[in-house]
Amino acid sequence: MADSQSTQTHTKFIWRFLALGMSSRRIIRIVATTEHEAREKSPAGCVMVFAGRLPVQEVRYVR
Numbered sequence: 186m187a188d189s190q191s192t193q194t195h196t197k198f199i200w201r202f203l204a205l206g207m208s209s210r211r212i213i214r215i216v217a218t219t220e221h222e223a224r225e226k227s228p229a230g231c232v233m234v235f236a237g238r239l240p241v242q243e244v245r246y247v248r
Contacts, residue, residue, distance in 0.1 A: 195218045196218065196240065196241075197216055197217065197218055197241040198216070198217065198218070198223075198238045198239060198240055198241060199214050199215070199216055199238070199239040199240075199241055200214070200215045200216075200217055200220060200223035200235075200237075200238055201213070201214055201235075201236040201237040201238070201239070202215070202223070202224075202227065202233045202234060202235060202236055203233075203234040203236050204227065204228060204231040204232070204233055204234075205231060205232040205233075205234065206230065206231050207230075212236065213227070213228070215227065216241060220235065220238070
């Protein structure tokens with residue numbers, strides 16, 4: 186049986202969070218496939234409040 190490689194692509198999103206630290210707040214954006222992956226990439230020591238999910242748009246340069 187031949188090996189078949191998956192050609193399925195996973196859609197990336199821009200995940201927006203309100204990051205709450207001990208003395209500061211800021212909105213952060215993380216590019217990831219899932220919310221779980223985005224939270225894993227988030228800064229340590231912050232409480233992350235979900236604020237939104239936006240599709241990553243392909244950039245096309247026109248000459």
